[in-house]
Amino acid sequence: MHAPTGLHRLGVVDDRRIGSICLLLFISLCACQTSGVEQAYPSRPLSFIVPWEMGTGGDVASRVLASALEKELDQPVNVVNQAGVNGVIGHAALVRSEADGYTLGALTEDIAMMHWTGLTRINFDSYSSIALIAVNPPVVTVRHDAPWETIHDLITGLRASSETLTASGSRIGGLWDLNRIGLLEVAGLDASVISWKPSQGSAPALQYLLADSVDIVISSLSAVDSLRRAGLVRILATMSGERLPSAPDIPTLKESGFDYESLGSWFALAAPKNLPDARLEFLRVAVWNISRRPEFRRSIQRTGFQLRHITGSTLRAFLYEEDLQNGLLLDKAGLSLE
Structure with a gap:
């Protein structure tokens, strides 16, 4: 039983x-x-959203990065230009994309300005930021026959005279206009001593300069370097924190006694917010590998940008400082709506 x-x-x-x-x-x-x-991952092609128009310096630099990513990831990286509304269209397109690692984008200096002026609520915190890639610091340029040999001469002349000068380089409230305001502020001068003539970028601004309709242009070195080499213009200073490798003879503002620094135009690689940590770290390592290659550095420099690799908490601090500084300058210009 x-x-x-x-x-x-x-x-x-x-x-x-x-x-x-x-x-x-x-x-x-x-x-x-x-x-x-x-x-x-990645097991299929990636898209890379670029908020610049095709053929611009930022677009060319972004394509250099896309090409390097293709080799590193062994997958096609398709560049998609979505320019317009001062960068809003491209940046917004990345925000709306799926956070799966297959849509990346260029995060540019516009992200630190557009929300201040009421164009969008998007800011740097709307993304998973992977790494800063490159910067393009501004320079202060005058005609070759201008009376100022140095930036100190220019500021001293403004202090001693009631004459108002005119500068150009971008739209009102654009990056180069904010650099004008920042320089004059540290020099102890009111922004009105150099009025701003808006332009659709550096090329028309330099035409104004050569035609004697403006006195100063603030732009990237790459925009003006051919004119400098031809002897048509003189660069008084760079706003970079250190001398530019491609033009080591140009002094910095800080060397001349003016405590102002700007990295100018820049771009970082980013993904939609909430990208899974494993893929975020994978992409950070991929960019680190790319940044160590001399051929990538040379290719970036040929576009006029300088390689500047930072990531993680350092990148977040950089984005925060850029946002804060631009907000203060836009407020000083009366253009901030926040």
């Missing part, structure tokens, strides 16, 4: 063990498959 019961119990125990083993094997298989998905 007892034997069947014992055998029955043994059979039940064996069935449970078999079921448990099957369950464990199933869980292990799922885990391996999930791990395989992560290890396989």
Whole structure:
């Protein structure tokens, strides 16, 4: 009477063990498959949203990065230009994309200005920031026959005279206009001593300069360097914190006694907010590998930008400082709506 019961119990125990083993094997298989998905990333082409027009300096530099990413990730990286509304269109397109690591974008200096002027609520905190890639610091340029040999001469002349000068380089409230305000503020001068003539970028501003309709242009070095080499203009200073590798003869503002610094135009690689940590770290390592290659550095420099790699908390601090500084300058210009 007892034997069947014992055998029955043994059979039940064996069935449970078999079921448990099957369950464990199933869980292990799922885990391996999930791990395989992560290890396989990226397994298909990526899109790279660029908020600049095709052919501009920022677009060319972004394409250099896209090409390097293709080699590093072994997947096509398709550049998609979405320019317009002072950078809002491209930046907003990245925010709306799926946070799966297959849509990346160039985060530019516009992200530190557009929300202050009421164009959008998007700011640097709307993204998963991967790494700063490159910067393009501003320079102060005058005609070759201008009476100022140095930036100190220019500021001294403004202090001693009631004459108002005119500068150009961007739209009113654009990056180069804010640099004008920042320089004059540290020099102890009112922004009105140099009025701003708006332009659609550096090229028309330099035409104004050569035609003697403005006295000063603030722009990137790459925009003005060919005119400098031709002897048509003189660069008084760079606003970079250190001398530019491509033009080491140009002094910085700080060397001349003016404690103002700007990295000018810049771009970082970013993804939509809430990108999974594993993919965020994967992309950060990929960019770090790319940034160490001399050929990538040379290719970036040929676009007029300078390689500047920072990531993590350092990048977040940089974005915060850029946002804060531009907000203060826009407020001083009467253009901030926040």
